[in-house]
Amino acid sequence: MNLLDAVLWLPLAGFVLLLLIPRERVRAIRQFALGITTATFLLSLALLVGFDRTSAAFQYETNLPWISSPEIRYHIGIDGISLWLVLLTTLLSPIGVLISWQHIDRRVKEFFALFLAMEFGLIGVFVALDLFLFYVFWEVSLVPMYFLIGVWGHERRIYAAVKFFIYTMTGSVLMLAGIIYLYIRAGTFDYPALIEMMMNGSLMLDRMEQNLLFAGFFAAFAIKVPLFPLHTWLPDAHVEAPTAGSVMLASVMLKMGCYGLLRFCLPMFPAAARGAAPWIVMLAIAGILYGALVAMVQPNMKKLVAYTSVSHLGFVVLGLFTFTELGTNGAVYQMLNHGISTGALFALVGFLYERRHSLEIEDYGGVATPAPVLATMFLITSLASMGLPVLNNFVGEYLVLQGAAQVNFRWAVFAAIGVILAACYMLWMYQRVFYGEARKDFSMRDANLREWAVMSPLIILMVWMGTYTQTFLPPITASSAAILEQTKVNVEFHVERQMPRQELANAR
């Protein structure tokens, strides 16, 4: 039992204990949920202390037998990538609780119980090092989110919840088929062992096998990311979810897909991944542009932010499939950035909704006059989201674009258009909501203490991640370099791929 186990299991313990609190004691339930999530966050901060930032190895490992036949182990651990994703999850959980403090006023007990169960599942996804265990957490995180959307969401919540569940389920059963096949081929579910076997050549998957396995895993992850054109569940789910649900969905859940691509698809099936890369990059760029263009014309704020996610996550996929160090680093950094800034955006939209009970942009106007602090928070977050230098998204987008440019300059050009479009839709929305004549038909109070508590850590992080990348990048670099190294093995394809690279160098 080490620190990581504690971080993982504390939310589940909280879930069980919370069920014991009588349902009338709403205040106690909220406080308890906040206490558990905050404690989990503080514990997870302690992970940083003993973490070796220069190593790509898995740290804080626990490896215990769980099911004997087939051999499934409770094997968890984190490297420089999952470390930050765990921290992102644990940071956003107390924030999610705070956001829901007043927003959720019925069936409070169930809401926070499910919220804690979801945190457990999400952390589990990022720490699992056994494919079976990973799949279990993958699905465990799905169920609470389904309930959060379906029970506490807006008008079309049921449609959105079911669509979300079925889409994800369809992808994940294909991944399950892949996991089973891989187990029968390799005799183990253990991720480090599988990678080791692939590195030393004792497990060779031929191109056909790789393609099929890649397709199975990719289906699950691409739906979750979501990659254009599999994104249609996302606007529905985001718009209909309660605010905390949208925040967790955008900030953490979408990262499960990106994380899966990076952790499993690239290093385990490198030949297939490299072979498919040009096509996937096309889809990623299409997603960047499509998401941005559709966001621009949305009359609904939440839907607008949802489509920006499609656009931003296109950058992540683009970065991953450049197979360059810069691109991969940028992709991981962008995962974190998107978690922070889009989470903040959804929270802010939620604050506006609590005041006006509308998500339509046209119902607002001149909000900056009565609520200057809120307006400032929104402005900083918008600027971060559109990639203004000094704020976090700039760093990630820059790295991704540079990585893309190394492989194919045209990719970078098209993707960069997305950045320009981001400025358009964010500023235009900001202008319509916060500037102009102050509307008299509703009162708008400024940020209260709870909202300060939600936003300040996020805004601090936006600036910190935008100005001092040294805090965050070294562990990411170490781990992504190791993964890139793994994508070079198991390949007869070295030969076939070397040619165009050579030409590229000559051309320069």
Added chain:
Amino acid sequence: MPANFVPPSGVEYIRVLPEIILAAVATLIMVLEPLTPAPRKRALGYLALAGFAGALAGAAAAGWRTGPAFSGMLEVDGFATFFRLLVILAGLLVTLVSFPYLRREEAESGEYYALLLYSVAGQTIMVSAADLIVLFIGLEISSIASYVLAGYMRREKLANEAAAKYFLLGSFATAFLLYGIALIYGATGTTRLNGIAQVLSDPRMAPAGILTGTAVALMLVGFAFKISAAPFQVWAPDVYQGAPSPVAAFLAAGPKAAAFAVLLRVFMTAFAPLTGRWLAIMWSLSLLTMIVGNFAALLQTNIKRLLAYSSIAHAGYVLVAVTAHSEEGVQAAMFYLTVYVFMNIGAFAVVAYFSRKGERYVEIEDLAGLGVRQPVLAALFAVILLSLIGVPPTAGFLGKFYIFQAAVKADLLWLTVLGLLNSAVAAYYYLRLIVIMYMKEPGDSLLELPGMAVSTRAALWTSAAAVVVLGLFPALIR
């Protein structure tokens, strides 16, 4: 008496202990029935419960002294013991669910419990049969008792229809089976399972392919009816809908598990030499069953019919394991059937409780708001439904995992992918129940909802707990 008659030894009686106990208690109940005044019929139920408990112990004792009985007519091995325990347990849980149900419907009587015991006795004979004749007798004992149980509410129109349909189609299927047995006897000269295998695998003695092929096909039709595999599934929804809910729970659990046990035993031993010939049929049977079950379930509005189609779909998953025809496949099927028995009885327990007198509330919409009014009950039901979908960490997921693992190992890649996609389709209709329970406002159906009786509660808790515990620690029964 033939000259070579050897009286059975004492240990052989131990090997049929569960059958002895079940039949004895059932007969005792029949005798006591006319002597028991109406208000005290419940006592007969308790007696039945004790009978099941005794039979469980008996099956365990028999499993401890494994071996053949009655000159090889029965074979009490690990496989038989496993299924004996399973069907007896199913009978026990169904009895628990039946108590409050029968009292509510004012239909408590001894014969209900006696029939239940007889039916289970038939199933325990089926699963330990090593001879086609014994198998057939077991099947008939089980079936005839179930036909009567299906029509137990004899004043209900739907129940009558159910019983008539079940009986007619069931007899037809049994006739097919019997015809198949006759042909195989004609072809091989024996009804012993391993004897048949011996003849079939010996190229010098092997009978004409057309004869054995026909025999296998006819027997498969008989079994496919009993496990409600498509295209022999049409009876299931009507029968489950018309039969009293506890009986529907029983039909989808005991007889089905026993029929699968028999199917596995016959096709893995007697017909193993013909594997190449029946494999393609089994492949299509399983795929068709999954597709028919899942897609038809999407359209249902009645919970009992929905569960009927769901049970068809689950038979399809188990058939995937049969198609894998391997050690893993058999184990996966055993695990899955166990899990399915719990899931199914748990689900029907909720229906039996919720439907109220005369089974008025059996539409899916009637469940609206149950999550608010009865949070614990709804949560247990939700766990069972999630297990039916196959969401980890429930046993339903692990069961599917084992089945498809066996399938991939047997190179059934397409069947695996199609089967898994089927389970994604299935998610939709189970989720609909959850949606209605948790996300819809309560309607009239929740007015005057009585508390759940202790015995139903016990059955439901057992089922839900089993689903979770087996999901986390499958080693308990594997």
